[in-house]
Amino acid sequence: MTRPAIKRGNSDKGSFKSAQGSTTSTSSTREDTTGFTIRIAKSKGTGPRGSPSRFQILHLMHRLFVVLTATSYTFAAIEGVVMSIEALEGNANPTLQFATYETLLMRQMVGVTTIKESPLMKILNNDVTPRADTLYIDGVDGDYVSFTSCASRIALEAIYANAFQRSIYAALVQQTAYNLTFLDPSESELIAPVVDCTSSAIVLEDASAGRFFYLVRNKKRSLDADDVVYLLALSLSNQGYVVPSRGEKGSAGVVTVAAFHDLRSQDVEHHFVVSLGFPFEQLRYQVYEYVTLTEDSYWVLRNVPRDKLQEVPRILFTASRTGFYRRSEIHQSNVKNQYWELHKDPLDVVGYYQWTGVPVLIDNWAWVHLVHIYFAVDVLVQLVILLFVVYRNWQQGKLWIGDAFVRISHTLVIRGFAVLITWYINNFWALLEYCYAIGNIVSDVEQVYIHPDVVRADLMAIFLMLSDLIGKATRERLDPVLCFVLFLLGFELSPKILRWFPAFVAVLEDRTLSDYQLGVIETVEDISIVSPMRLWDIHPMTNTDPTFIFVALAPILLMFVPIFVYIILRKLWMLHKATRAVVVNEVRPFDAKRVRRPTNVSGTTVITKQLRESRYTQFEIATGGELKEYYGLITDFESNRVIKGLTFASADGIYSNGFVIVDRQFLVATSDILAILAIKITRIRYRNVYVYDVDGNNVQKMARLVYPQTLSFRQLRHLNISVLS
Numbered sequence: 001m002t003r004p005a006i007k008r009g010n011s012d013k014g015s016f017k018s019a020q021g022s023t024t025s026t027s028s029t030r031e032d033t034t035g036f037t038i039r040i041a042k043s044k045g046t047g048p049r050g051s052p053s054r055f056q057i058l059h060l061m062h063r064l065f066v067v068l069t070a071t072s073y074t075f076a077a078i079e080g081v082v083m084s085i086e087a088l089e090g091n092a093n094p095t096l097q098f099a100t101y102e103t104l105l106m107r108q109m110v111g112v113t114t115i116k117e118s119p120l121m122k123i124l125n126n127d128v129t130p131r132a133d134t135l136y137i138d139g140v141d142g143d144y145v146s147f148t149s150c151a152s153r154i155a156l157e158a159i160y161a162n163a164f165q166r167s168i169y170a171a172l173v174q175q176t177a178y179n180l181t182f183l184d185p186s187e188s189e190l191i192a193p194v195v196d197c198t199s200s201a202i203v204l205e206d207a208s209a210g211r212f213f214y215l216v217r218n219k220k221r222s223l224d225a226d227d228v229v230y231l232l233a234l235s236l237s238n239q240g241y242v243v244p245s246r247g248e249k250g251s252a253g254v255v256t257v258a259a260f261h262d263l264r265s266q267d268v269e270h271h272f273v274v275s276l277g278f279p280f281e282q283l284r285y286q287v288y289e290y291v292t293l294t295e296d297s298y299w300v301l302r303n304v305p306r307d308k309l310q311e312v313p314r315i316l317f318t319a320s321r322t323g324f325y326r327r328s329e330i331h332q333s334n335v336k337n338q339y340w341e342l343h344k345d346p347l348d349v350v351g352y353y354q355w356t357g358v359p360v361l362i363d364n365w366a367w368v369h370l371v372h373i374y375f376a377v378d379v380l381v382q383l384v385i386l387l388f389v390v391y392r393n394w395q396q397g398k399l400w401i402g403d404a405f406v407r408i409s410h411t412l413v414i415r416g417f418a419v420l421i422t423w424y425i426n427n428f429w430a431l432l433e434y435c436y437a438i439g440n441i442v443s444d445v446e447q448v449y450i451h452p453d454v455v456r457a458d459l460m461a462i463f464l465m466l467s468d469l470i471g472k473a474t475r476e477r478l479d480p481v482l483c484f485v486l487f488l489l490g491f492e493l494s495p496k497i498l499r500w501f502p503a504f505v506a507v508l509e510d511r512t513l514s515d516y517q518l519g520v521i522e523t524v525e526d527i528s529i530v531s532p533m534r535l536w537d538i539h540p541m542t543n544t545d546p547t548f549i550f551v552a553l554a555p556i557l558l559m560f561v562p563i564f565v566y567i568i569l570r571k572l573w574m575l576h577k578a579t580r581a582v583v584v585n586e587v588r589p590f591d592a593k594r595v596r597r598p599t600n601v602s603g604t605t606v607i608t609k610q611l612r613e614s615r616y617t618q619f620e621i622a623t624g625g626e627l628k629e630y631y632g633l634i635t636d637f638e639s640n641r642v643i644k645g646l647t648f649a650s651a652d653g654i655y656s657n658g659f660v661i662v663d664r665q666f667l668v669a670t671s672d673i674l675a676i677l678a679i680k681i682t683r684i685r686y687r688n689v690y691v692y693d694v695d696g697n698n699v700q701k702m703a704r705l706v707y708p709q710t711l712s713f714r715q716l717r718h719l720n721i722s723v724l725s
Contacts, residue, residue, distance in 0.1 A: 100352055106350055150202075156206075159533060193212065211353055319338060402721065515541075661720050661722060667693075
């Protein structure tokens with residue numbers, strides 16, 4: 001049978017749109033006293049109607065959880081929008097501590113008093129005579145000592161070889177003594193370089209940065225003086241620099257120099273020395289003085305010329321930069337600008353090379369994520385409407401909570417595809433950035449900072465869309481609370497879940513390590529003749545293959561397994577109920593002999609008419625919205641009620657179809673509430689909005705065109721839901 005179609009066109013001559021026929025009104029109003037609506041006891045004498053069943057209590061508690069779920073979904077979307085705006089504005093990110101290079105054996109060997117009394121000098125038998133070799137310490141407690149090499153062969157042997165160690169010191173003395181007078185050959189002389197073979201830079205094979213230590217004799221002190229020997233601690237990093245005033249940029253070896261003889265001192269002074277062009281050019285050190293540290297973790301340094309009359313001081317910006325970009329650095333990039341802490345405690349200066357800095361996230365296409373603001377506002381409006389309905393029911397002594405997720409459920413596919421479109425426009429940057437972050441957390445290669453709120457909102461929309469499609473395909477209703485919680489578990493616990501699967505860990509370790517090593521700038525020329533060290537810098541994103549993305553998203557995808565288990569259990573339960581159900585005819589079948597009819601009308605005609613008229617409720621005929629069984633991501637509810645043999649649209653059915661009753665007089669679509677408010681505020685009917693008159697439990701089949709004066713603000717505050725015929 002084809003249901004009657006209702007045409008809702010424009011009308012310029014009247015305020016009513018006619019449907020088929022008319023309806024008979026009734027003065028009495030039926031209440032949905034069955035199922036999920038609880039009558040609240042007004043007094044002690046209300047009797048059993050004030051005592052809700054356990055099922056009703058559990059149902060309302062579940063509906064409250066659904067409200068919380070919808071609210072959480074909304075806040076997740078809002079947080080994603082806020083983070084997207086911050087990414088567009090380029091707001092400063094928090095300062096973070098990144099890797100710490102440790103030289104703990106060296107820290108142990110310098111002792112706790114003076115360098116002269118340290119275990120290092122005891123190894124040299126307290127002899128301050130300059131040596132031609134380098135002291136190598138190795139082992140757990142420095143039990144291995146050598147003057148040729150470490151206990152085992154190291155990958156960075158050329159960097160920590162005696163020749164290169166001494167070349168650094170010689171260049172430092174020759175080129176900086178004009179300002180760092182304690183390095184003047186007339187005041188000091190090198191005893192021997194010292195290499196800690198257990199240092200992090202050696203173990204991690206970092207050819208771009210390292211620690212260099214030198215035992216130095218103060219020639220102006222007697223051999224018995226406590227400060228006759230001091231330790232020169234150098235922290236060197238090859239990194240990029242820029243001189244904005246000259247449009248100059250390139251690579252540079254940036255060094256901090258600290259000299260001390262007493263480990264009990266708490267005021268170590270650090271000196272800056274920079275060699276522009278290193279490691280691609282020979283060392284040409286020049287002394288710099290510290291100016292400031294920028295918000296994005298650039299050291300601002302000013303050089304100290306040898307001759308101020310012949311050289312204008314330059315302002316140099318420098319930072320150790322690591323990270324990746326897509327398209328270009330100024331369009332989409334995830335970069336960490338790092339510097340090392342300048343400790344005041346000598347033991348910390350020796351033992352720790354602490355990298356600190358600020359992640360700089362750039363995404364010029366982050367505006368595409370603003371689509372979530374539409375999703376958030378849409379749900380917020382529906383939550384406010386539901387709150388008004390619940391409050392009005394409460395005032396009338398009824399406790400009813402509608403499905404707060406129903407509006408989200410009806411638009412999940414649209415939301416999911418909208419996110420997929422934004423990903424395509426954004427070149428999948430947010431997704432790939434998230435996969436990089438997860439991969440590095442699991443493999444523990446480096447720390448990648450992202451805005452998790454943005455990708456959480458995106459992945460949530462995709463996950464819920466897929467859940468909804470699975471529910472529709474299997475003709476099952478999936479609990480929104482369950483699916484939402486499963487997504488959060490998969491998202492928040494991704495690293496832990498991935499570590500359960502060694503194969504996944506192996507893939508992530510391989511991809512992230514290979515990507516991380518791209519930070520070492522490769523050159524066509526062999527620069528080893530100039531320096532064995534290398535430059536570290538940012539690099540283009542390379543890990544974009546489907547396998548890497550699939551593995552990074554595996555914890556979230558695995559959450560579909562419980563969903564399928566849930567579907568199977570529901571199917572089994574329904575099958576179990578069906579096998580044990582006793583078919584009961586609540587409404588007696590039509591009997592032509594019992595139907596009163598005019599003598600000139602056949603029984604078959606009357607029966608056919610009654611069947612046709614009972615196929616749809618007046619609510620369905622008037623609104624054109626069928627009270628059908630919804631599947632997907634939606635709560636369980638009954639669309640209609642059979643009361644005394646008559647079929648009514650239930651409160652849940654009406655609300656889930658997107659309607660509420662205004663002041664017991666009008667049936668209004670919830671999607672039209674804002675439009676009605678706009679019409680009343682502006683006094684302009686900028687588009688046609690229709691409402692339906694309600695008389696008791698009956699809906700008139702005439703659609704009323706809304707004008708600014710049709711509904712008052714007072715009426716719009718009285719939103720409610722009840723059964724309708």
